[in-house]
Amino acid sequence: MSNGLNGCGEVVDLPISNTHHMAVLQAQDSSHTISLNKLARCGDLYGASAPMQQLFQMIGKVAPTSANVLIAGESGTGKELVAQAIHQLSREQEQPFVALNCSAVSPQLIEAELFGHERGSFTGAVRMQKGCFERADGGTLFLDEVTEMSLDMQVKLLRVLETSRFCRIGAEEETEVKVRVIAATNRDPVEAMKSGILRSDLFYRLSVFPLDLPPLRERGEDIRLLAGLFLDQLNEEDGRNRVFSKASWRLLNEYNWPGNVRELKNVVHRAYIMADHELDLLPAVNPNRSMVSEQIGDCVTVQLGSKLADAEQRLIYATLGHCGGNKTLTAEVLGVSLKTLYNRLNEYQAKLFLGDVIPHARPYGTQSRNQ
Known part of the structure; x- marks a missing residue:
């Protein structure tokens, strides 16, 4: 299937449209021959390493249930992609998937974003507006960076999770919804709970099924496989045949990738733009440095x-x-x-x-x- 998932929720092999990269990888680093056919796909997640294979299996198990999920992982590891994959494998896959980044909304506005508001309920409320919970009714609500939510707001969120009911701002009657909540954080959620940033009752309500995403530096050969995949996609878009330099292949596994998969993709793209034929990743890793x-x-x-x-x-x-x-x-x-x-x-x-x-x-x- 096009989304990399079969009807039973199992991960299937990633289909490779051509053998271009297999030839490139063999030619560029004969001592470490890599085949993109090793990559498995789950939604828009790719991986061949043991941590990713385990993650794919866990996604396949929890997706058909109605359990809330708490995803923990560093920035750039693909937390929203995991949430989307869970939704795609759920029984409610045809229903809405709504995402909200809690850290991107001011504390004064997040209640209206989540629960909506009635016309005239506050200055600027010129019409009735449905919130994320109402828009996600029947489907999945993804709350990214949930630990950035204020403690007062966490209390209100907890009540909705317990009762499936809420009030729009300015409304007199409650609205009932059926929503599966998937939350994510780039903090260690247990440490966030111990430090008082995350309420313990909300933590236990959200983490019915916790998932930990591995950082890219712990995914072994996935780094080189993903780099090859990103380059292959860029070459296919532009009709070109650019390759990595030998130094770039060595750099891929030696660099620590603090920005994880997001950083890797951006670095490959920057190097691709600057390259005539061979991509040099070193200046792309440090684009603001003048030492080159x-x-x-x-x-x-x-x-x-x-x-x-x-x-x-x-x-x-x-x-x-x-x-x-x-x-x-x-x-x-x-x-x-x-x-x-x-x-x-x-x-x-x-x-x-x-x-x-x-x-x-x-x-x-x-x-x-x-x-």
Whole structure:
């Protein structure tokens, strides 16, 4: 089937439209021959690794039920895609699927977004508006970043989950709905509950069936398979035949991918735009850095007045590129330990991708990340 799911809710193999990438992968890295035919598909999720195969099986088991699901995983791991796959495999697949990002709605407006409002119930309410629960009646409501919801709002959400009834703002009568709720968070939900960010009663109501999404760095060969898939899609759209450089293939598994699958897809797209034939992922991983243009041959030039930390960063990235992404060789050339090099690279990644994260809102899973 086109959505990668069969009638029994089992994952089926991903159909490959052509053998272009099989040839490319063999030619580019003969020591690690990879076949895209290994990829399995569940909705719009792809994976061949053991963690993803287990996730697909769990989706297939919970989807036909009416159980609420709580999805935990770092940003970019595909939490909404999991919710969509569950809905597609449910008995209510023909009914609405409504998604709301709780962190993107102000606390003053989220009640109206969820439950709707009557005309004239507040300034600007010029007409009656149905909320997410009402629009999702009979189907699935996906609440992303549910731990960003205020505690007062969590109490109101809990009541709807318990009674299936709510009032639009300004209404006198309650509305009854039948909605399956799938919630998601990029925090560790247990830690969020212990710290008081997530109410314990709401946690237990939502996590009838908890799902943990693996970060990309723990998915092994999926990184290279997904990169090949994304490149294949871009080549097919443009009618081109671009390939990854050998250094890029090495970089794929050595980079930590803090932004997960979303970051990988964006990096491949950026590198594809900049490439003539071979894609170079290093500058695409760090698009805001100027060290690439400042490297001439085997030399790196640093402008007088530059901060020492910036100069060190340019030298490390330039050496890493010169060594083809080999971190062990890079550490030897720079005269530092491999641990020191990893610490520096993790610091640069954190500044680039996680610099805008509030300290107390640490993304789920980062506390256990290997340094």
